[in-house]
Amino acid sequence: MFRWLTGKGASRRALTRTAAALTPELWQHTIASYPFLAVLNDDELANLHDRTVWVLASKGFSAAGGLELNDAITVAIAAQAALPILHLPVTLYEGWHEIIVYPGGFLIPRQEVDEAGVVHEYMQEAAGEAWDGGPLVLSWDDAQHRVGDAANVVIHEFAHKLDLHAGLADGVPSLAGRPDLNDRVWRQVLHATYNTFIEQLDAVEQSIPAHIDPASSEADAWYDTLPIDPYGATDIAEFFAVSVESFFVGPDRLAAAWPQWYELLSRYFRQNPLERLQN
Numbered sequence: 576m577f578r579w580l581t582g583k584g585a586s587r588r589a590l591t592r593t594a595a596a597l598t599p600e601l602w603q604h605t606i607a608s609y610p611f612l613a614v615l616n617d618d619e620l621a622n623l624h625d626r627t628v629w630v631l632a633s634k635g636f637s638a639a640g641g642l643e644l645n646d647a648i649t650v651a652i653a654a655q656a657a658l659p660i661l662h663l664p665v666t667l668y669e670g671w672h673e674i675i676v677y678p679g680g681f682l683i684p685r686q687e688v689d690e691a692g693v694v695h696e697y698m699q700e701a702a703g704e705a706w707d708g709g710p711l712v713l714s715w716d717d718a719q720h721r722v723g724d725a726a727n728v729v730i731h732e733f734a735h736k737l738d739l740h741a742g743l744a745d746g747v748p749s750l751a752g753r754p755d756l757n758d759r760v761w762r763q764v765l766h767a768t769y770n771t772f773i774e775q776l777d778a779v780e781q782s783i784p785a786h787i788d789p790a791s792s793e794a795d796a797w798y799d800t801l802p803i804d805p806y807g808a809t810d811i812a813e814f815f816a817v818s819v820e821s822f823f824v825g826p827d828r829l830a831a832a833w834p835q836w837y838e839l840l841s842r843y844f845r846q847n848p849l850e851r852l853q854n
């Protein structure tokens with residue numbers, strides 16, 4: 576079988592070829608475009624470079640929705656994807672092959688069954704999606720960094736891939752070969768923090784004055800007091816993915832509110848973004 580059909584990483588030859596094609600100018604430009612990458616030290620950047628090359632050589636990028644792919648786009652996506660696995664084995668990103676990039680948000684067909692048993696079909700707009708064993712889908716517009724942003728769709732979707740690599744989408748990545756981490760403790764802290772978050776979100780929703788539409792941007796000032804984006808309350812898998820994007824891009828509120836959860840994530844990823852982003 577061809578290597579790409581099995582979702583395995585690229586060959587040594589492909590890695591060498593990809594590394595040679597990645598110009599220092601584009602690399603520097605990419606790092607400078609993302610503040611959470613620009614703070615990495617020289618050793619970390621060398622590591623990030625290797626892993627970026629691995630993502631570029633191992634995954635097939637395809638464009639959708641009229642987007643024209645270029646090196647600036649694929650390198651920007653691969654470099655962000657490389658951050659979570661900076662000190663982890665690249666094999667955690669194996670088992671699937673394709674990254675599909677849309678110019679902006681895209682529509683996903685959804686189905687919901689109501690209490691009367693009636694099936695409702697509708698389209699939902701998304702900035703990213705990760706299929707179990709299948710492609711990872713991204714909006715390029717959302718994959719670019721905006722000032723003050725604690726959100727990151729690339730890291731979010733790759734966090735889902737780390738979760739799925741262990742089997743279920745249950746907020747528990749593969750802890751095999753990690754004597755420094757305990758499955759039972761992980762689940763305990765994960766679920767306790769998730770339940771706390773649901774309560775915090777409830778309290779924030781109660782505190783929004785009646786004259787403000789909770790779905791409008793006017794309500795942002797209230798939601799911005801939460802440790803992570805309210806989307807994390809969707810389910811345990813989303814809680815994990817939203818936690819991971821905050822952890823890498825804007826961890827202040829997460830670390831202050833949930834030190835135990837931050838510490839676990841820090842131990843799993845073998846990184847301390849809070850420290851390097853504060854310096």
Ligand SMILES: [Zn+2]
Pocket residue numbers: 731735813816
């Ligand atoms: Zn998600």
